[in-house]
Every structure is written in C-alpha cells, then in structure tokens.
Amino acid sequence: MDLKRKLAILADAAKYDASCASSGTKRRDSSGSDKALGSSGGAGICHSYAPDGRCISLLKLLLTNACIYDCLYCINRRSSDTPRARFTPDEVVRLTLDFYKRNYIEGLFLSSGIVRNPDHTMEQVIEVARRLREDHDFRGYIHLKTIPEASQELIEEAGRYADRISINIELPTQKGLEKFAPEKNLPRTRDAMGGIRERIDAARDERKQHRRRPAFAPAGQSTQMIVGADGASDHDILHRSHDLYSNYRLRRVYYSAFSPIPSSSPALPLKAPPLVREHRLYQADWLLRFYGYKVGEIIHREQPNLDLDLDPKLSWALRHREHFPVDVNRAPREMLLRIPGIGVRSVMRILSARRHGRLRLGDLGRLGVSLKKCSPFLVTCDYSPQPSLLEGDRLRLRFLPPPEQLELDLGAPAHDPLAAISARTGEI
Structure with missing residues (x-):
C-alpha cells in the first residue's frame, strides 16, 4: 500500500x-x-x-x-x-x-x-x-x-x-x-x-x-x-x-x-x-x-442528566433563586461567578472597575457582560429587576433556545464547520 x-x-x-x-x-x-x-x-x-x-x-x-x-x-x-x-x-x-x-x-x-x-x-x-x-x-x-x-x-x-x-x-x-x-x-x-x-x-x-x-x-x-x-x-x-x-x-x-x-x-x-x-x-x-x-x-442522583434546554449555570441559578439578585458592587468574587452570563474574565473586570466607583448597568455592558442573560439576576446602583421576574416559569421560558440551537448548528448551513464551534465559545 x-x-x-x-x-x-x-x-x-x-x-x-x-x-x-x-x-x-x-x-x-x-x-x-x-x-x-x-x-x-x-x-x-x-x-x-x-x-x-x-x-x-x-x-x-x-x-x-x-x-x-x-x-x-x-x-x-x-x-x-x-x-x-x-x-x-x-x-x-x-x-x-x-x-x-x-x-x-x-x-x-x-x-x-x-x-x-x-x-x-x-x-x-x-x-x-x-x-x-x-x-x-x-x-x-x-x-x-x-x-x-x-x-x-x-x-x-x-x-x-x-x-x-x-x-x-x-x-x-x-x-x-x-x-x-x-x-x-x-x-x-x-x-x-x-x-x-x-x-x-x-x-x-x-x-x-x-x-x-x-x-x-x-x-x-x-x-x-x-x-x-x-x-x-x-x-x-x-x-x-x-x-x-x-x-x-x-x-x-x-x-x-x-x-x-x-x-x-x-x-x-x-x-x-x-x-x-x-x-x-x-x-x-x-x-x-x-x-x-x-x-x-x-447534578444529583434524583435527576442524573443535565438539562439539555439550558446551560448548567443558568439551570443552577433558576433552581436557587433565593441567592438572587446579586449586588455587583458588593458581592464577593465567588458569588459574581454564579451570575449567568458573567464569566471569569468579566468578573475580573468588574472587581477591578468597582474599586474606582459604583457600577451602573451600562458599565457592565461596556465590560463585555451579556446584559440580556444576566440582568434578571443582578442589582447595580441604577438598576434592580422586578421581583416577579424571578418567580414561576416566566424566566425559564425567556431563556429557552430555539430548536435549531439545541442541535448546535445555530441555523447555519450543514457544511459550515464553524457553526458548532461558535456554540462552544464565550462565557457562561
């Protein structure tokens, strides 16, 4: 051969x-x-x-x-x-x-x-x-x-x-x-x-x-x-x-x-x-x-498989709503890392920025935070989510992805190999 x-x-x-x-x-x-x-x-x-x-x-x-x-x-x-x-x-x-x-x-x-x-x-x-x-x-x-x-x-x-x-x-x-x-x-x-x-x-x-x-x-x-x-x-x-x-x-x-x-x-x-x-x-x-x-x-033995509809960090937050909303100007690093949509690098930027003044919601956006995902779970000096937002199934329905995203192609052509890659990147 x-x-x-x-x-x-x-x-x-x-x-x-x-x-x-x-x-x-x-x-x-x-x-x-x-x-x-x-x-x-x-x-x-x-x-x-x-x-x-x-x-x-x-x-x-x-x-x-x-x-x-x-x-x-x-x-x-x-x-x-x-x-x-x-x-x-x-x-x-x-x-x-x-x-x-x-x-x-x-x-x-x-x-x-x-x-x-x-x-x-x-x-x-x-x-x-x-x-x-x-x-x-x-x-x-x-x-x-x-x-x-x-x-x-x-x-x-x-x-x-x-x-x-x-x-x-x-x-x-x-x-x-x-x-x-x-x-x-x-x-x-x-x-x-x-x-x-x-x-x-x-x-x-x-x-x-x-x-x-x-x-x-x-x-x-x-x-x-x-x-x-x-x-x-x-x-x-x-x-x-x-x-x-x-x-x-x-x-x-x-x-x-x-x-x-x-x-x-x-x-x-x-x-x-x-x-x-x-x-x-x-x-x-x-x-x-x-x-x-x-x-x-x-994850625990009673529900031994991960929720396929939501990422595990968001799923944890919805199961433990008593910890939210979190004040980003006062919370320790460990709690900031639990806010959906805020990743490790964003937490480092928040900790650095809040030494120089109190953060507003717009400041988080400029620091690279996904406001759409994190806004129901945090408090800033100019923003607080409605209390009813963390009640019932309303919040879960808000974050449910479209069916095509669950197949990791995000609606892109099947031959595009970067479509699935994009779903693996970014902060959670």
Missing part, C-alpha cells in the same frame, strides 16, 4: 479521538539553537475541523488501525471489516517533518491500535517520538496516546519525549467497560494515570533543584470519555471527571458523543446522542474547573 493511501486510512481513523490539544508547554523552545526544528510555544498551529465542528489540531494519525481488542463502540475493533493499514516509524517521522516544513502543522498527535501486545505497540509509538527528538532535534509539540496495559517503564519513557500523554478511560464505569470493552479495566487505567501523576510531580520537584533535568510530559495528561454508548448518566460522567481532576490532576477530560459505526453490535444504540449533550458536559466541566462549583450542585 502506498503512503498516500495509508495516510487517508489512518488519518481518518484518528478523527474519533477528541483528546487532542496543543496547549500547556514551553519546554522545547527552539531559540538559541541553529539546528533545532520547530517550537511548541506560541500560536501558529494549523487547525482542521471535523464535519460536526470538532477542532482537530496537529498531524493526527494512528500508527495502525489494526487491533487485537474488540471494543464494541470502536470502528477499529478486531471484528470490524474496515480497511486496515499500518505505518512504520520511519514513515510517520517523514510525514511529520514534511508536513512541518510545509507549514501545515506544528506537531504530532500519535495513537495506535493494539498490535501483537500492548508493550510492542508502545515501543513502536515511542520509537517515532524518540527519532523525532534525538535524530532530528524536533522541538515541536508531541502528544502520545499511551496504553494502560503497557509496562510503567514504557509509559515513563513516552513521557520523556512527549509534551502531553493521555490514556483514554473510554467509559466512566467498570460495568460499562465489562459490557462494551472487555479487554479494558478501569482500576488498571487509574493505576497507570496515578503512575503518570507521580512521575510528573517528581520531575517537577527535580527541576526545582536542577534546572537542566529533563521535563516529563510538561503539558500533563488528558483523557476522553465516550458519551451515549452505554447507559452511563451525566451524573456518572461528571463524578468520574471530578475524580480524575482531583486525584490524578488531569489537564483535560474530553467528551466525545458516540457515533454509530458500520456493522455495529446490537448492544449499541442505533442513534447518536444529541450533540447538545456533549456541549452541556463541556459547560459543566468548565464550572467544575474554573467557577468553583461542586458536582453535587450541578
């Missing part, structure tokens, strides 16, 4: 992995070296967009889509009849350098199906990164997808060459893995993540003592969970995310809506979940990481 055909198959096979981002590292700045190639800092990475609006960064490949595992939700599972291909490490190195020199990419995201056994596969993946770093002095970004069943020594070696390493947890519960991915094991995956966290912490401490010590995965680790393939609720997913953030210090948990695959198992859903569910999980994840919310505030 020629290289072009391999690239078509293995780049397409990699599109299902959402945990691909190129932020958080400045370890291998190429300044001061005449021979070094690339830099992992700054902007300039060329992006491509999947048809559903998902941003795909870097040269994103599988080393091979052949796999000895038979995960029912995976297009590359052992029992699938999809066309197979396999790169050699030399071919991936050559592609990465050629694409970089043409200014198409700024780095590499490399994953693989499991061939022969996990250790053999990890050795092949690491060999690509080793040749780029040592033979070609490549300073660009490298993200390696590691295999929890591989030996800890190989995972540590991957972290010495990669900026970020990740292990996909796939499903949030062991019950789900036993049904859909019997070769995978949640405790084993968590053990591997724990080993990575310990090695990252140790490397950070070593560099405080000796600045020339090599970094270990300076951009940290991430993971991905599939949404809608099993019966896991949003409650299960968010509690698993909270566990990963608090106990393993993951940089990101990515959520990927299940996509029906050809010749799929009858155990799988016939239809994909609405993309808005994935979107709501990202919004809830943001509240956990940056807004000071606890999982129990966002």
Whole structure:
C-alpha cells in the first residue's frame, strides 16, 4: 500500500479521538539553537475541523488501525471489516517533518491500535517520538496516546519525549467497560494515570533543584470519555471527571458523543446522542474547573442528566433563586461567578472597575457582560429587576433556545464547520 493511501486510512481513523490539544508547554523552545526544528510555544498551529465542528489540531494519525481488542463502540475493533493499514516509524517521522516544513502543522498527535501486545505497540509509538527528538532535534509539540496495559517503564519513557500523554478511560464505569470493552479495566487505567501523576510531580520537584533535568510530559495528561454508548448518566460522567481532576490532576477530560459505526453490535444504540449533550458536559466541566462549583450542585442522583434546554449555570441559578439578585458592587468574587452570563474574565473586570466607583448597568455592558442573560439576576446602583421576574416559569421560558440551537448548528448551513464551534465559545 502506498503512503498516500495509508495516510487517508489512518488519518481518518484518528478523527474519533477528541483528546487532542496543543496547549500547556514551553519546554522545547527552539531559540538559541541553529539546528533545532520547530517550537511548541506560541500560536501558529494549523487547525482542521471535523464535519460536526470538532477542532482537530496537529498531524493526527494512528500508527495502525489494526487491533487485537474488540471494543464494541470502536470502528477499529478486531471484528470490524474496515480497511486496515499500518505505518512504520520511519514513515510517520517523514510525514511529520514534511508536513512541518510545509507549514501545515506544528506537531504530532500519535495513537495506535493494539498490535501483537500492548508493550510492542508502545515501543513502536515511542520509537517515532524518540527519532523525532534525538535524530532530528524536533522541538515541536508531541502528544502520545499511551496504553494502560503497557509496562510503567514504557509509559515513563513516552513521557520523556512527549509534551502531553493521555490514556483514554473510554467509559466512566467498570460495568460499562465489562459490557462494551472487555479487554479494558478501569482500576488498571487509574493505576497507570496515578503512575503518570507521580512521575510528573517528581520531575517537577527535580527541576526545582536542577534546572537542566529533563521535563516529563510538561503539558500533563488528558483523557476522553465516550458519551451515549452505554447507559452511563451525566451524573456518572461528571463524578468520574471530578475524580480524575482531583486525584490524578488531569489537564483535560474530553467528551466525545458516540457515533454509530458500520456493522455495529446490537448492544449499541442505533442513534447518536444529541450533540447538545456533549456541549452541556463541556459547560459543566468548565464550572467544575474554573467557577468553583461542586458536582453535587450541578447534578444529583434524583435527576442524573443535565438539562439539555439550558446551560448548567443558568439551570443552577433558576433552581436557587433565593441567592438572587446579586449586588455587583458588593458581592464577593465567588458569588459574581454564579451570575449567568458573567464569566471569569468579566468578573475580573468588574472587581477591578468597582474599586474606582459604583457600577451602573451600562458599565457592565461596556465590560463585555451579556446584559440580556444576566440582568434578571443582578442589582447595580441604577438598576434592580422586578421581583416577579424571578418567580414561576416566566424566566425559564425567556431563556429557552430555539430548536435549531439545541442541535448546535445555530441555523447555519450543514457544511459550515464553524457553526458548532461558535456554540462552544464565550462565557457562561
């Protein structure tokens, strides 16, 4: 098989992995070296967009889509009849350098199906990164997808060459893995993540003592969970995310809506979940990481799934109307962050501006706040909402979006990949 055909198959096979981002590292700045190639800092990475609006960064490949595992939700599972291909490490190195020199990419995201056994596969993946770093002095970004069943020594070696390493947890519960991915094991995956966290912490401490010590995965680790393939609720997913953030210090948990695959198992859903569910999980994840919310505030067992009609921050505010309206001239930072329509940056601007005088409603608009969304929930020196506004279902009906927005296309043409992106940006 020629290289072009391999690239078509293995780049397409990699599109299902959402945990691909190129932020958080400045370890291998190429300044001061005449021979070094690339830099992992700054902007300039060329992006491509999947048809559903998902941003795909870097040269994103599988080393091979052949796999000895038979995960029912995976297009590359052992029992699938999809066309197979396999790169050699030399071919991936050559592609990465050629694409970089043409200014198409700024780095590499490399994953693989499991061939022969996990250790053999990890050795092949690491060999690509080793040749780029040592033979070609490549300073660009490298993200390696590691295999929890591989030996800890190989995972540590991957972290010495990669900026970020990740292990996909796939499903949030062991019950789900036993049904859909019997070769995978949640405790084993968590053990591997724990080993990575310990090695990252140790490397950070070593560099405080000796600045020339090599970094270990300076951009940290991430993971991905599939949404809608099993019966896991949003409650299960968010509690698993909270566990990963608090106990393993993951940089990101990515959520990927299940996509029906050809010749799929009858155990799988016939239809994909609405993309808005994935979107709501990202919004809830943001509240956990940056807004000071606890999982129990966002979702609880009695109602285990997020409200698809409203974002989780607005939904919380409507459930706890006793906390509103909030005086923006007096409220602490923690309460300002709970006002719908006011994000982290806007709160910083409000705290800075109110040192110099009392804020009016018009001042908030000039600070970039969405007045339409936040005005029922706040008080300024010249504005106070009508008390009846926070009563009954009137306020909820006011914020219900049109049906097309719930499908994340915002009424734009289906071929426009930026339509769904626009729904993911902005403050909540």
